[in-house]
Amino acid sequence: MSSQKPASSENIVSQKYDRCLADTLVKAGVGFSVGVIASVIFFRRRTWPIGLSTGFGLGAAYADCDRSFNPARIPGTRVISQKESK
Template sequence: MSSKEKSEDQLGRQWDKFISNSVLKMGTGVIIGSVFSLLVFRRRVWPLVFGSGIGLGFASNQLQTDLNQLNR
């Protein structure tokens, strides 16, 4: 048997990592956004949305980097 991992398994592992990263980073963005919303911006909603969007952007950037490393 070959000791190399199948490409489908590698891709699935990267997507699983993306999902966990996005949940973690979006949650962190929401927490930071809520702190800014409560303390600085007088309970506006946009810091929450902005923080979660930044977290999702960081997670998708990490996914793109991981997928590019798989192709090499």
């Protein structure tokens, strides 16, 4: 048998924050890149596509982080209280 210590709640929250920060950076970066490419190719170097697509990336990252910290917001998920499980 392996005697592993359960993860502390501080470590779990820290890992979730790290995941959210990394996810935010990646999605905002992808949104920014798509905006720059769209701005150069389709919109004659206007700046609004860059802001719009970066905002979409930040919004998607925010929604993912919200679901990570509050699993009751995931569609189809049922939260069972301690009283119901006994």
